[in-house]
Amino acid sequence: MSGEHESRFSEAKPARSSGSPKAWLWIAPWLIGFIVFMLIPSAMSLYYSFTDYSLLESPVGIGPANYVELWNDPLFWTAVWNTLAYAGASVTIGTLVALLVAILLEQHIRGCGVARAIIFLPTLVPLVASALAWAFMYNSEAGIINRALGAVGLPTPNWLGDARYAMTALVIMGFWNIGTAVVVYSAALRDVPRSLYEAADIDGAGRLARLWHVSLPAISPAILFNVMISIIWSLQVFGAPQIMTEGGPDHSTYVYQLYIYESAFRYGRMGYASAMAWVQLLATIGIAGLTLALSRRLVHYRAA
Amino acid sequence: MTITSRQLRVSRRAAIGTAGACALAWAAWPRAQRDLAGMPRGRKVLHYWEKWTGAEGAALQGVINTFNQSQEKLWVVRVPISDISSKAMVAIGGGDPPDLVGLFSYSVPLYAEAGAAMPLDSFPEHEWRGETDYLPNIWKLLTHEARPRAGVNTCYTLGLYYNRAHFREAGLDPDRPPRTIGELDAFADRLNAKDAQGAIRRAGFLPNLPAWWPYSWSAYFDGRLFDSATGRATADEAGNIKALEWIAATAARVGRAEASAFAQTFSRSIHSPQDPFISGRASMIVQGPWLANFIRLHNPSLDYGVTAVPIDDALPQPELPRGLLEADVIIIPRGCKNPEASWEFLRFMQRRETQEQLALAHCKGSPMREVSSEFLARHPSRFVGVFDAIARSTRADVLPPTRVWPQYADLLGGAFDSVWRGADPAATLAAVQARAQGLIERASSLRAARAERGGA
Amino acid sequence: MSLPSPSPPRRATHTSRQTALSDRVLLSGLLWLTAAVYLAPLLIMLTGSFRSADAVLDPGAGVLPRLDDAAQAVDNYREVWTSAAADFPTYIRNSLMVAMLSTIGLTLSSAAAAYAFARMRWRGRDALFVLVLATLMIPPTVIIAPQYLLFKHLGWIGTFAPLWVPAWFGSAFSIFLLRQFFLTIPRELDEAAAIDGCSSLGIFWRVILPVARPALVVVALLAFIGSWNDFAGPLIFINQPHMYTVSLGVYMYQSQHGQTPWNLALAASVIAVVPVLAVFLLAQKAIIEGVATQGLKE
Numbered sequence A: 001m002s003g004e005h006e007s008r009f010s011e012a013k014p015a016r017s018s019g020s021p022k023a024w025l026w027i028a029p030w031l032i033g034f035i036v037f038m039l040i041p042s043a044m045s046l047y048y049s050f051t052d053y054s055l056l057e058s059p060v061g062i063g064p065a066n067y068v069e070l071w072n073d074p075l076f077w078t079a080v081w082n083t084l085a086y087a088g089a090s091v092t093i094g095t096l097v098a099l100l101v102a103i104l105l106e107q108h109i110r111g112c113g114v115a116r117a118i119i120f121l122p123t124l125v126p127l128v129a130s131a132l133a134w135a136f137m138y139n140s141e142a143g144i145i146n147r148a149l150g151a152v153g154l155p156t157p158n159w160l161g162d163a164r165y166a167m168t169a170l171v172i173m174g175f176w177n178i179g180t181a182v183v184v185y186s187a188a189l190r191d192v193p194r195s196l197y198e199a200a201d202i203d204g205a206g207r208l209a210r211l212w213h214v215s216l217p218a219i220s221p222a223i224l225f226n227v228m229i230s231i232i233w234s235l236q237v238f239g240a241p242q243i244m245t246e247g248g249p250d251h252s253t254y255v256y257q258l259y260i261y262e263s264a265f266r267y268g269r270m271g272y273a274s275a276m277a278w279v280q281l282l283a284t285i286g287i288a289g290l291t292l293a294l295s296r297r298l299v300h301y302r303a304a
Numbered sequence B: 001m002t003i004t005s006r007q008l009r010v011s012r013r014a015a016i017g018t019a020g021a022c023a024l025a026w027a028a029w030p031r032a033q034r035d036l037a038g039m040p041r042g043r044k045v046l047h048y049w050e051k052w053t054g055a056e057g058a059a060l061q062g063v064i065n066t067f068n069q070s071q072e073k074l075w076v077v078r079v080p081i082s083d084i085s086s087k088a089m090v091a092i093g094g095g096d097p098p099d100l101v102g103l104f105s106y107s108v109p110l111y112a113e114a115g116a117a118m119p120l121d122s123f124p125e126h127e128w129r130g131e132t133d134y135l136p137n138i139w140k141l142l143t144h145e146a147r148p149r150a151g152v153n154t155c156y157t158l159g160l161y162y163n164r165a166h167f168r169e170a171g172l173d174p175d176r177p178p179r180t181i182g183e184l185d186a187f188a189d190r191l192n193a194k195d196a197q198g199a200i201r202r203a204g205f206l207p208n209l210p211a212w213w214p215y216s217w218s219a220y221f222d223g224r225l226f227d228s229a230t231g232r233a234t235a236d237e238a239g240n241i242k243a244l245e246w247i248a249a250t251a252a253r254v255g256r257a258e259a260s261a262f263a264q265t266f267s268r269s270i271h272s273p274q275d276p277f278i279s280g281r282a283s284m285i286v287q288g289p290w291l292a293n294f295i296r297l298h299n300p301s302l303d304y305g306v307t308a309v310p311i312d313d314a315l316p317q318p319e320l321p322r323g324l325l326e327a328d329v330i331i332i333p334r335g336c337k338n339p340e341a342s343w344e345f346l347r348f349m350q351r352r353e354t355q356e357q358l359a360l361a362h363c364k365g366s367p368m369r370e371v372s373s374e375f376l377a378r379h380p381s382r383f384v385g386v387f388d389a390i391a392r393s394t395r396a397d398v399l400p401p402t403r404v405w406p407q408y409a410d411l412l413g414g415a416f417d418s419v420w421r422g423a424d425p426a427a428t429l430a431a432v433q434a435r436a437q438g439l440i441e442r443a444s445s446l447r448a449a450r451a452e453r454g455g456a
Numbered sequence C: 001m002s003l004p005s006p007s008p009p010r011r012a013t014h015t016s017r018q019t020a021l022s023d024r025v026l027l028s029g030l031l032w033l034t035a036a037v038y039l040a041p042l043l044i045m046l047t048g049s050f051r052s053a054d055a056v057l058d059p060g061a062g063v064l065p066r067l068d069d070a071a072q073a074v075d076n077y078r079e080v081w082t083s084a085a086a087d088f089p090t091y092i093r094n095s096l097m098v099a100m101l102s103t104i105g106l107t108l109s110s111a112a113a114a115y116a117f118a119r120m121r122w123r124g125r126d127a128l129f130v131l132v133l134a135t136l137m138i139p140p141t142v143i144i145a146p147q148y149l150l151f152k153h154l155g156w157i158g159t160f161a162p163l164w165v166p167a168w169f170g171s172a173f174s175i176f177l178l179r180q181f182f183l184t185i186p187r188e189l190d191e192a193a194a195i196d197g198c199s200s201l202g203i204f205w206r207v208i209l210p211v212a213r214p215a216l217v218v219v220a221l222l223a224f225i226g227s228w229n230d231f232a233g234p235l236i237f238i239n240q241p242h243m244y245t246v247s248l249g250v251y252m253y254q255s256q257h258g259q260t261p262w263n264l265a266l267a268a269s270v271i272a273v274v275p276v277l278a279v280f281l282l283a284q285k286a287i288i289e290g291v292a293t294q295g296l297k298e
Helices: A002-011 A020-048 A065-072 A074-105 A112-124 A127-137 A144-151 A166-177 A179-190 A194-202 A207-218 A220-235 A239-245 A256-265 A270-295 B002-028 B054-070 B084-093 B105-113 B136-142 B164-169 B181-191 B216-221 B238-254 B256-265 B291-298 B339-349 B352-362 B373-378 B384-392 B405-420 B425-453 C016-050 C067-081 C088-119 C125-137 C140-154 C161-169 C172-183 C187-195 C200-211 C213-229 C232-237 C246-254 C262-293
Strands: B044-050 B074-080 B100-104 B151-156 B159-163 B200-205 B282-287 B304-307 B324-331
Touching: A020 A270, A020 C088, A020 C125, A020 C140, A020 C161, A065 A270, A074 A112, A074 A166, A074 A179, A074 A220, A074 A256, A074 C016, A112 A166, A112 A179, A112 C016, A112 C213, A112 C262, A127 A166, A127 A239, A127 C016, A127 C246, A127 C262, A166 A239, A179 A220, A194 A207, A207 A220, A220 A270, A220 C125, A239 A256, A256 A270, A256 B084, A256 C140, A270 C125, A270 C140, B044 B054, B044 B084, B044 B339, B054 B074, B054 B339, B054 B352, B074 B339, B084 B100, B100 B105, B100 B339, B105 B136, B105 B324, B105 B405, B136 B151, B136 B324, B151 B339, B151 B352, B159 B164, B159 B384, B164 B181, B181 B200, B181 B238, B181 B282, B200 B238, B200 B256, B216 B238, B238 B256, B238 B405, B238 B425, B304 B384, B339 B352, B352 B373, B405 B425, C016 C067, C016 C262, C067 C088, C067 C262, C088 C125, C088 C161, C088 C172, C088 C200, C088 C213, C088 C246, C088 C262, C125 C172, C140 C161, C140 C232, C161 C213, C161 C232, C172 C213, C187 C200, C200 C213, C213 C246, C213 C262, C232 C246, C246 C262
Parallel strands: B044 B074, B044 B100, B200 B282
Antiparallel strands: B100 B324, B151 B324, B159 B282, B159 B304
């Protein structure tokens, strides 16, 4: 045994295992899961998108007819614009809010630990519960939002019942769920090397300058990460519009996923729904790619 | 120091691990299913998916209990399912159906065409006399292309409820409700009450409260949505346009934004003590027969009446009430384990006594042609006769028997919303017509394609 | 946006202590305002669940719970808990079981994959990692119906398997988080263990996992929350009411044919939130530690 030990010592084997087969063993669960639960269903879904499929009957091939119909379907475009509007507002303002809150939490004010926990709490709440609580808050007579607005003399819109305000109501509700983004930003802010701040202080930079010239560039990878996640998730928004407004009033909150769901399960058109889903997948990849490309100039990666 | 902290870590980990294991054990421990409690041994179990919960569900359970006790072979278990239309599609399509499914009548065409609902004329008849047992409009709903596909399970029409006390206050005769659309508008104007800011305090009549049947207004203008003879959608028919023009005029008169805001405050309150009609916030409302039950429950001293919904001023045969007759149905799904057993129970549900028992509990009218005098005498609503008259009226109609109805209905709902916001009724309906007709034609050509391949 | 370059020092315009105090007060106020805004919806949910159906819609009612509401609160919760329309005790049991099974599986399998990405070199590793991240972009609706058919073929419809088995194959988000964390673990620890005779499995189990405990707790907590709150999955895959999870149960309860009043709907929501809150509070300390030491350097 000692002989073996000695020989291993003298050979100085590298600590990393470099064998390919071993690595594939570790990856195997994820890879199998990917193939079985994602790749194959995606392929099936692609196949269905070229058929008419009501779930109750077997699929009938119809070529690209679904895609052509999508192009000419006014409700499809309504859903697209609604979802893009939601994503646009959510991502931009949401990122700003999360950043500001994270920066605020990093100012070492007493009780920021409690505040941090409170801000993270909404992430724990099931979507159904949030939707109910917020729908209640948006109730035009008894909800707290209108009561507060009315108390200070501001107009009290019919949030969920007025086509002009419903989408805004949903976007505002989205800002309640910035918990995970704040956590990511907090971690990133703490990782910024002091030396950078010290250099800025030497230059006489004030608070805001430090923020703009040091903190933000330093955490730009985290910002990119959160923005990407945010884009992907907001394009897939479904639960809140479905529970709170059912896509109304007057289709003002009719988001893309809602149309997919209704096509599949209410109208019995799984093929059409699959076509829509694939269009969304490709669009998401496109938008993500575009964001990555645009970010090249803005994101500073520090040496590890 | 390393040893102590590691020990601490281990002991905390052990504690959490044990707690987790206990939670898992408690969660996974097999427990008797609530719904199979009390079942005598040796019976075949039938699972019956139905949408009703609460009092309606309890009423159904009473009927099921009667069945279970009346024979020794079968035991029916009621499974309350929300969102039953989509669940049923997924379950039946996926080959894992229950033994009976309660759907809405508008699902019959789709299920019939897809072969997902077993045709009932392939079962032995016994006391079931199909066509002669039901009201003619009900029989229309249960059949598709001349084959019966479903049993009925309560039906309803809509009537106009009006608050007699409010009528008296406003100087209107409480025994003389509006009969025409013109009268409806005039009475509503007198009953409206707004507060200082212009918000509605009390609504005379609002067609968007509740907004559950946006497609139903055409019926009062003799507008038809579908031509069964040709199988075409007729959304842009004159009667339908007139109906939406009336909706537009009402919205403009009452105040679009105010009416929407008013309606939205009742979003979860329908049938509760805060219901707009029950709480006296709306003087007139179009609702089903069941509202009487809720009135008696929450506000028994409410002085109200019910009449047929007012119709357009210049229609032929104005003495015949108009309206849409809708029904809940039960189907035997394709692929269920024991269709004969399901049929036994379905036949029981189609007995006049059974349907009357349910209708009494649900406070609805009876779908059967013959009605026992007991039914009318014991009915919880004094006004059941009004709803019954509508159901029997030769001018009443049913929903378009086409498989694209859900999408067509949503298009019509969208049209209602657009017109409410000020869009032009004729143009809106023309667009709906084009799209609906397109959907119908698409569905027929696909059906032909399937038939060619010998599928479904 | 650029990093500052050296230049002659300038005198500060305020004394640092004065700046600190006035700024501090302002920032404190802002912080507490933010915390209050974020807490408000939960508070309102709680307060609403304590009131009667009439009182909950009363525009003049207060936001904070009152002591006199106690009896009504007990009534409401008892009504929801023992409701014939929804079996919340069973739903919680179901959710607990599914969430725990999912959490264990997700954490282990994601850690395994992350280990391979962080510590091993092989051809196609980086491309595969990009693929892992790309799977985040797949909208659930693309795959959920085919998944249903797949599960039907496997005979899993009617069981809980569709809800927790896929978790045992890892998730892109968790793999990403753990890989980033594993990269920050010094390789000397690996090498020391290898010298002592550990195989890669041994290194994984004895070195990486213990050191990565904070990150693992974060991943486990997120997995638990994700599973508990998952609503689309149970909506499609679970048909029988006695198998509903809490999320689905609340949804079904409030979307009944005969309208659930606000106070009961909110009470049901509170019931859905409480268990997750409890788990969170248990793990909170570990999370804060975990976040602080976790890096997102690329």
